Amino acid sequence: ESDMSTEEIMAYCNRYLPxxxxxxxxxxxxxxxxxxxxxxxxxxxxxxxxxxxPDVFWRRYALEEPENLNLDAMREAAELLLGEHDFKAFTSAKKSKKSTIRRIDEIRIEQIEDRIEFVFTGNGFLHHMIRILMGTLLEVGKGIRTPESVTDVLKSGDRAKAGALVPAKGLVLEEVFYT
Structure with a gap:
């Protein structure tokens, strides 16, 4: 409960935020x-x-990857990740009582000049899940692994079989959905 209007709350927050x-x-x-x-x-x-x-404007907000990437192979691998799966191999969380089953509804890969953006939409994501998925997709894009190999990683549930944990600087939570 607050005596402030929503406009006043927004102004107050923006005054004190970085x-x-x-x-x-x-x-x-x-x-x-x-x-x-x-x-x-x-x-x-x-x-x-x-x-x-190097991009001086984006370097703090994006991963810099100078190697050419096969976006078609990455899209093929991304397709295999859609739907409801046990994503245990794609989390860095140690033992947890929480379920590691999640549903990914969309992985969209967009290229805008030399910037590549990956959009992940789902019902929820595990600790470091997006960053490990990105590390795995990057390995596909570089030809280190095949697109089909992501299915084996999913089935294994073994974190060691997935790609590297990429830096957080490229990741943004864009939207949270509510009923």
């Missing part, structure tokens, strides 16, 4: 609403700069 973070919308929620427990899905974006020349 300059690279902004609240763009505020809305009222039900009294028992919980931002994590009531979420039905999330969308993440991971950016790569695919160029021999």
């Amino acid at each position: 300059e690279d973070i902004a609240v763009v919308e505020v809305s009222e929620a039900a009294p028992r609403f919980h931002s994590r427990l009531n979420a039905t899905g999330k969308r993440y974006r991971y950016r790569i700069i695919n160029s021999q020349i």
Whole structure:
């Protein structure tokens, strides 16, 4: 409960947040609403700069990968990750009582000049899951592994069989979905 209007709350938050973070919308929620427990899905974006020349504007917000990538092979591998699977091999969480079964609804790969953006939408993601999926897809793109190998990784449940954990700097939580 607050005596402030939603506009006042937004202005207050933006006054005290760091300059690279902004609240763009505020809305009222039900009294028992919980931002994590009531979420039905999330969308993440991971950016790569695919160029021999370092990008001074994006270097803090994207992974720089100078090696040519086979986007068709990466798309083929991404298709195999869609749907509901046990993503145990794609998390760095140690033993947990929580289920590692998740559903990925979309993995979209978009190229904008030398920037490649990967959009992941699903019902939820495990600790480091997107970054490990990206490491695996990068290995496919470089020809280190075949697109079909991601199915074997999924079935194995073995973190050691998946790709590397890529840096967080390319990852952005873009949207959280609620009912």
